[in-house]
Amino acid sequence: MPFNYDLDFDSIDFREQPELYRVGRGEQGVLLVEPYKSEILPHWRFKTPDIATESSEKIYQMFLDYKANNDFVGMDMARKFLQMGYTRARRYTNYKGGRKYDDDGKVKERQNDPVKAESAAIFMGKWKQARTDQEYLEMKKEHQRKYG
16 A cells, blocks of 8 residues: 555644554655654754764664554654665765756766765664564564555
8 A cells, every 4th residue: 555645644643543654665754754753853864974873873772662662653664764864865975965956957967975975874774774673574564464
């Protein structure tokens, strides 16, 4: 079942109504699903490797805390933020300022920022830990079986 962007995200508490949550693809809904967005977003940073390490470790710990509370939606949202840390840091690795397109809509020339590449690698490691966690995978399968 695809992610449903037609829901009233401003009024839904997905902790109270996890049956409305859909995993979707990749990072879908990462900046919509409350209260998780508000809990995780303040910790999401990747400017330098030190900041990325602190951020990814905090978000991964949140993943584990959600797991301890049997909160699949929280786990999946933490996983999405780890994934987004990787993808956004990669974007900044390849394009100065994180902008892929110029004002005319043409793709800018790629660069290689080794600092951002290291930040991306840090997030990649934690993202892999989360997405391969056996309990997470079992809970994901059960959530999708029950709710789509």
